Amino acid sequence: MDNSELLSRMGVYTSRAPRYTSYPTAAQFTTEIGNSFLVDQLEALPTDSPVSIYIHIPFCERLCWFCACRTQGTRTSRPVEIYLETLKAEIRLLGKTLPKGVKMARLHWGGGTPTILPPRLIDGLNKTIFDHLTPADNFEFSVEIDPTLVDKDKITALRAGGMTRASIGVQDFAPKVQAAIGRMQSVEQTRDCIDLLRGAGINSLNMDILYGLPYQTEKSVLETVAHVGELNPDRIALYGYAHVPWMAKRQQLIDEATLPDGPARRGLFTKMTRALGDFGMIPIGIDHFAKPGDSLSRAANTGGLRRNFQGYTTDQCDTLIGLGASAISKLPGGYAQNAPKSSQYLRMIGAGKFATQRGVAMAAQDKLRARAIELVMCDFALDTTDLQREFGGAVDALTHPLQEIRRKFAEALEFSATGFIIRDHKRALARLISLEFDEYAHEGARYSMVS
Ligand SMILES: C[S@@+](CC[C@H](N)C(=O)[O-])C[C@H]1O[C@@H](n2cnc3c(N)ncnc32)[C@H](O)[C@@H]1O
Ligand code: SF4
Structure with missing residues (x-):
């Protein structure tokens, strides 16, 4: 029996399941968990334990129809500035709450679009972070970059703040697919962004691409992979498009009749995986790839691969503290999520407290x-x-x-x-x-x- 028939009989093409970036998953979060849980967990951290920090920037200039991330569109800087002041207050509160000696091993800015921030706001946010949290010796700092909303000055500011890795949003390069998901982005724009990053000394690059998008064919995705191969990232996340319009209302703009079905999705994934293999990329976990010398490949070979809200990681910290609206913290005793709406988040932090609204104790x-x-x-x-x-x-x-x-x-x-x-x-x-x-x-x- 061939593999595809076996997978079909086991339900791969017809079943749904969590992606297990956490367990219990967010579906188990309840409002029984609040600030007191978060504070107790943070205060109980051993003084020498490393923590990872995730900063959520929930703003974009464009709102791509396929996107399931928690973000809002804005064309003015005022809401972003107000949000950043609140984020800084949350960072100060965290600095006061963490036991002395706790160090920051990893810092990740995600969103939304962190590169919506102008250099002045990037500098201000970094200053607050490093004034209140001490980086560990092997500190790593990664940022999600939208190639259509970044320039040399922003990258210079991020680099000056210590950025060591960039994750670049691509998704797909075929114009027909881009039009159907409301996200136009040329190969040239993406190449310019990569040149700027490499020129600034950022030599660890990840790229996000998707399979399962409208109008994708085996031929079209291989063309996208060929462009990606030429751009030569160190890591690739090849996510299956999650069509969840009941959660991500923007996706109602996508015509479901144009989406590939289960076996077609698997066919796209298989073709893309082979083509990435031809570029020398090693498959990691269910949907990541990395060059053989990359730390992600080394971790996969030595049993050191971990999974958290950012997907696959080499991060060994048991504590990941999420800051910003909707951000989730993974703590030794469970999960705590901040209020998802910016307005609620601003109000709670404005009152001088953390903004935990739900979670689950483990x-x-x-x-x-x-x-x-x-x-x-x-x-x-x-x-x-x-x-x-x-x-x-x-x-x-x-x-x-x-x-x-x-x-x-x-x-x-x-x-x-x-x-x-x-x-x-x-x-x-x-x-x-x-x-x-x-x-x-x-x-x-x-x-x-x-x-
Ligand atoms: C915060 S976004 C990317 C950063 C930046 N805003 C950009 O657009 O380049 C993070 C990633 O989540 C993935 N993503 C978003 N919505 C998705 C969906 N519905 N299914 C699968 N992956 C999705 C995309 O690959 C996207 O690059
Ligand atoms: S893909 Fe990026 S730019 Fe597009 S809506 Fe999502 S977070 Fe915003």
Whole structure:
């Protein structure tokens, strides 16, 4: 039986599942979690523990129709300036709350479009960050860059603030596809942006591209990949387009009749994966690629790959603190999310407090299941003897999900007495297998397509 028929029978082309950038997923967040949970968790961090910081800039000049990110359109600088003052107040509050000695290992600016900020605001935000948070020795600073909204002065300001890695939004280069997703961006604009970044000494570049978009064909996506290959990034995120118009209302502008179906999506992914392989890119996890010498490839080879809200990462910190409207913090005891609307966020921080509005506390069971899911999503393998070292006898709780995996995926996986391995061409099953460890997943939940 060929791989595609097997994947089809296992439900890859018809099923929906979380992308498991967290467990429990955001669907489990409740308003029982508030500021007191966040403050208790932050105050209890060991004095020498490293933390990662995520800064959310929820503004864009253009609102692309395909985009499911939490952001709002603006053409004036006033709302951005007000928001940044509030963000700085939140950073000062964090600096006061964290135990002395806690250092910032990673800093990531995402959005939205961080490059909407003019150099003056970039400098001001960085000054506040570094006045209140101390970078660790191996500090890394990455920023999401929109090539149509960036210039030399902004990149110079980001570099002066310590930026070490850039993540560039591309999605697709075919004009017909771009028109259908409301995002025009030429290869030349993208190349100019990359030249500016490299000219400023930023030599670690990621590029986001998508499969599953309207009108994409195997021929058109290979042309996009050829342009990407020529631009020569160090890493690529090849995300499946998540069509979730009930959550991201902008997507109602996309004609569903033009979207490829499940098998067609998988076909696009397979073709793009092969073409990226021809450029020497190594597949990482379910949807990332990296050059062999890149730290992401090295982490994947040595069992050091991790998964968080930014996708796959080498970041080993157990604590990721999200700042800004809608930002989510991952804390040792659970998750805390800031108020999603800018107006609520501004009001809560304006009152001198944090802006946690919902989240979830993790019981020991959740931590065990979260680690099992992370291993499936990152290593495509699970061995209960490894988990036993960390979680002891609690691992018995995985007996039933493991039996179910053995029953449902018998033909697809390699089993041992204590676990299983998902081999290369079956990796598309990772989200469905993770679902077996998810105690909260329920039938009828509106997740995105697995394929
Ligand atoms: C904050 S955006 C990119 C930064 C910048 N604003 C830009 O447009 O270049 C982060 C990434 O999320 C991905 N993304 C957004 N909406 C998506 C969707 N519906 N399905 C899959 N990926 C999506 C895109 O690849 C996008 O580049
Ligand atoms: S893709 Fe980027 S620019 Fe477009 S709406 Fe999303 S965050 Fe904004």
